[in-house]
Amino acid sequence: MKNFFRAIIVEAAALLFVPAFLFAAETQFVYSGSQNYSLVERTDLRRYDNGKYVGLMSREARSFIVCEDGVYDGDFFVSQDTVHNQKIVVNGIHDSIRSVFKIGADGTLTMIEDNGYPSFRSFPTFPEKKIQQGQSWQARAVRAMDPLSKGRPTRVPIYVEYTYLRDEFFGGQEVYVLSARWATRYGRSEFDPNGDPDLLRANGSNNATMFIRKADCAALVIRDSIDELYEFSDGNKVAFKGTISMFAEYPPAIDRTKLLPAINRVVGTSGGAGESSVKIKETAGGIMLTLENLHFKPDSAQLLPGEAALLDKIAAILKETGQNKLLVNGHTASVGNPSGEMALSIERAKEVAAQLCKRGIDADKFICRGSGSKYPVVDNSTKEGMAQNRRVEITILE
Numbered sequence: 001m002k003n004f005f006r007a008i009i010v011e012a013a014a015l016l017f018v019p020a021f022l023f024a025a026e027t028q029f030v031y032s033g034s035q036n037y038s039l040v041e042r043t044d045l046r047r048y049d050n051g052k053y054v055g056l057m058s059r060e061a062r063s064f065i066v067c068e069d070g071v072y073d074g075d076f077f078v079s080q081d082t083v084h085n086q087k088i089v090v091n092g093i094h095d096s097i098r099s100v101f102k103i104g105a106d107g108t109l110t111m112i113e114d115n116g117y118p119s120f121r122s123f124p125t126f127p128e129k130k131i132q133q134g135q136s137w138q139a140r141a142v143r144a145m146d147p148l149s150k151g152r153p154t155r156v157p158i159y160v161e162y163t164y165l166r167d168e169f170f171g172g173q174e175v176y177v178l179s180a181r182w183a184t185r186y187g188r189s190e191f192d193p194n195g196d197p198d199l200l201r202a203n204g205s206n207n208a209t210m211f212i213r214k215a216d217c218a219a220l221v222i223r224d225s226i227d228e229l230y231e232f233s234d235g236n237k238v239a240f241k242g243t244i245s246m247f248a249e250y251p252p253a254i255d256r257t258k259l260l261p262a263i264n265r266v267v268g269t270s271g272g273a274g275e276s277s278v279k280i281k282e283t284a285g286g287i288m289l290t291l292e293n294l295h296f297k298p299d300s301a302q303l304l305p306g307e308a309a310l311l312d313k314i315a316a317i318l319k320e321t322g323q324n325k326l327l328v329n330g331h332t333a334s335v336g337n338p339s340g341e342m343a344l345s346i347e348r349a350k351e352v353a354a355q356l357c358k359r360g361i362d363a364d365k366f367i368c369r370g371s372g373s374k375y376p377v378v379d380n381s382t383k384e385g386m387a388q389n390r391r392v393e394i395t396i397l398e
Helices: 002-015 256-264 305-318 338-358 383-389
Strands: 038-049 052-068 071-083 097-103 109-113 136-145 154-170 173-186 199-213 219-232 237-249 277-282 286-292 326-331 366-370 391-397
Touching: 071 366, 154 199, 173 219, 256 286, 256 305, 277 305, 286 305, 305 338, 305 391, 326 338, 338 366, 338 391
Parallel strands: 326 366
Antiparallel strands: 038 052, 038 237, 052 071, 071 097, 097 109, 136 154, 154 173, 173 199, 199 219, 219 237, 277 286, 286 391, 326 391
């Protein structure tokens, strides 16, 4: 009997020294994000050309991303400068770079329309099994790199080691904190035939910390420290050292108590035969105002003087939008010239935004996109149909 109790005591004592991680709770990471959000990527990198310091490259890529039926439709715009002693912030009407993608439950991002953004894809990617704090896993991701801002991004596969560090609160929300480490290797076994043909090789190291929201496993903040060297076909070697910070922002809800009365004063007050008119529609991105049958000079982005009264009314509406961004999307009728129609639709969107700026709307609120004749609202074979397809849509984003 003494031996029996002695064994029980020894076993109990042994349990006191069992490592704590054996009793730690396991976590299953599952991405379930479905909100509209803004993704901001800030880059502050010291640039060296052939070993000589050039200056600080500051770039900020902002986007507004709308989620509808599991598909993310994003408009990205970029401000950039290289300076020695100060950061320059560029404000004004922004051209939009469109990207469309899906995100799986494990975080894997699949591009549908790829124009180089977002820069990091499938980052993070989560493991299939449950894990505990302190455990690590490996996953493949992709980074779209355009180090010289040539407008031709190179997509580089990266192999990331993630570690689940801890739980904490960040910005009032419960988050998982992860680390991510990888080495940049391009030009030997990895090569993008659609990337920059002048980029021969890229090498470097990256270390990132991630704050992942527990509610839906959406990345709130990613801070990456980089040290990379790029080699080009002309013999130049360009190095970058510094940080890339990415974070998600969630737009404020539209204050409909102020906005809707302003809209109702305008909608229905115009639109006689041959006149421009305004329609209102609730969309996944926010409230859309469609300016139909706008009158421009033929094959031009110049609005005719008769549109001034309508623009005055639209500006009165938009002054009630607070901090919400404004997506201006131009559309043309189809005349059999897709590339010309696309260019004209962008210019017309920018012209409408510029006219609204003259009426007191902050230029930095505008994101401009052109869709050419790709999305007609009615048949394009008649003069009346072409007039309806020739429109500009302004979405108050939320």
